[in-house]
Amino acid sequence: MSFSTITVGANAGRARSHNRQMVLDRVRQAGQIGRAEIARGSGLSTQAVSNIISDLLSDGLISEQGRKATTRGQPPVQYGLNPGGGYAVGIEIRPGAIFAALLDLCGTAVASLKHTMTATDLGDVTHAVVSARTAITAQARVSDAKLLGAGIVMPGPFGRTGLSGTGSEFSIFHDVSPTAWFADALHLPVVVENDANAAAVAERVAGVASGLNTFAFLYFGTGLGLGLMQDGRLATGGFGNAGEIGHIPVISNGQTVPLESALSRLSVQRHLAHVGIDVDSGDSLGALFARREPALMSWLAAAAEPLSNAIAVIENMFDPETVILGGAMPDAILDHLIGSVTLTDRSVSNRPGRTTARLLHGASGSMTGTLGAGALVLNRAFTPRIAAAS
């Protein structure tokens, strides 16, 4: 939800922090890498990289990992991320519950918890978030000094928009900046995003999009969201609400309806309710799919075309390296949906020599929002920027 980024001037201090973040990101992307290679790729001198690596080592963010065998010359010492060098708190606020996870520097969850919560007013939500943070760091015995920040994920859109009041977003933050509010309550740097954007970041930090800089994440939440990563940055639009793909018009049964009325968890729940199946209180979607419940299968069959069209829209408008599907849907159903998509030939994404599949299944499962919340913080720690968020 950090709106437009303002470009600031470069001075020694900002160059230092930019370079340290850049080196850290190259280490993350490579897995293992040597100093000379970083220098070649970054345009810095080997001496500068050496100094930076030495800093990162003493900060505990990276570790030495042996020497790499090469053809000739002195074999380079390899460095990789040190998982325990820093942790990120991820908190997902949903109506009815708060989820929290603690991620190490590599994006692995070292602790997680769920806290049901009926209240929805600002004070209670804040209290729940603060105690979730305390509980999760205690659970993993991680000291506050090692916390890089907290990521908070809430359903969007943020602020007052034409989509406000449709039920999924948190209206308590209409008039308060959630970033400043939670930063104050948690005494930590805070990043706030919607679930789809967080999921996209999660896949890049520790998922199927590692190594990709431009991709889209189609997120099944209560509704349907889209996280857009462009050149390693989230494309959040002018006011933080890009990716509301659930509200684009599609045709269903001859009528123009919002996409998410044909393709979302809410949509399948309504469809099943017609035949008397209550997903929340009765069988789970996964169980219904396992026994090939006819009502579910007919919904899936009907969803294939809108989904295919959505993929075509994403591909042609955004030209991503791949489109990832994930979110609050059982893995088996997501796989079924992915299998049912007809990828059109008439797409910019139908390129010869592709190395990545056009459609991927997200790696983070149903916890993707919570993991994504933490991943937002890691992503920020890895993103070099001589720029400040407004």
Add this chain to the structure above:
Amino acid sequence: MSFSTITVGANAGRARSHNRQMVLDRVRQAGQIGRAEIARGSGLSTQAVSNIISDLLSDGLISEQGRKATTRGQPPVQYGLNPGGGYAVGIEIRPGAIFAALLDLCGTAVASLKHTMTATDLGDVTHAVVSARTAITAQARVSDAKLLGAGIVMPGPFGRTGLSGTGSEFSIFHDVSPTAWFADALHLPVVVENDANAAAVAERVAGVASGLNTFAFLYFGTGLGLGLMQDGRLATGGFGNAGEIGHIPVISNGQTVPLESALSRLSVQRHLAHVGIDVDSGDSLGALFARREPALMSWLAAAAEPLSNAIAVIENMFDPETVILGGAMPDAILDHLIGSVTLTDRSVSNRPGRTTARLLHGASGSMTGTLGAGALVLNRAFTPRIAAAS
């Protein structure tokens, strides 16, 4: 068409160039601005800004423009862009013709020319581009030393995609990098983009989007394109082909068809051909509209719904500050189309307190592609980046 940007390290030299571009961009955005104000906004010391301003003055890029009246204290000396301080060559390559324009630093065209060209092979196109550059600088009596670079605009998509061979793109560059090719031929820094992206940049540099950092430009060319500006950078996707909105599926007469078959210059030409009107050889579209030709009016009526849906898709997927319409359509027809759009309330763009209209008419007219070509160069000159294009 500059694909992913690689983040590079910051050193003194790159910091210097970053800061000079940043200051230049602040001067451009403000129109007139003083040194202390730049320092406050940029995080640099006033001394640093003073030194940079002094450099830009001696390079002739900016000029002193009096002192501003303030409430108290010494009134700040104001600086603004010096139009004659640098020029950008803009070249638009279309099937059948080459257009060229020379833009001053403020984005004003100081010369322009059109050169019809039947050939489409690489050698002839290159020759035409080179002689257009020579002719246009001679026409305006601008020395080569003052040229900042050349922008080249061609219809996309670039490279081999599922949309290749559909007629609008230039296949001569399937196996050659157009950027390197033209840079070599022109002995100038070169930026290559498609028409829609160039149009978006043109509106930001000298048009209705000045001051906006995140917006979309819906471009009527032969087909239909979309230029996406996110935080002052073009969102070009993973392979440079983002914005192919003409190929997203929409419903027309009960069939799923690509949007541009209902909404593009080609579409209106086909529609008119059914009643025996040949737009190219006979009356122009503008003349037909002036006399309210029934066939044209019925096409316009039919185009309103797909256009409205396209706007809804753009708004909800990108949350732009505004959507600009422009390109190869007569102004009167664009105005009519804008008037016929039904803006849905259920959009993230339906925010209270908007300061910009949701829909704007582009300022560059039908030359927008050519002007955009030059604007690409200006935009690059103004974009501070401690980053290198791959």
Add this chain to the structure above:
DNA sequence: ATTGAATCATCAAGTAAGTTGAGTTAATCC
């Protein structure tokens, strides 16, 4: 009219961070 507060601007010395170039270490090639 004079003094004081506020703001812009400049000078000169200082500082932080990356660069440079010579020299060292460690492996492979022949």
Add this chain to the structure above:
DNA sequence: GGATTAACTCAACTTACTTGATGATTCAAT
């Protein structure tokens, strides 16, 4: 085992920004 190659280190150097003192210009209050 010497030549070659590449990674790495040390110390001096360079660059561009920062800092703090001082001056300039305007408005406002007495």
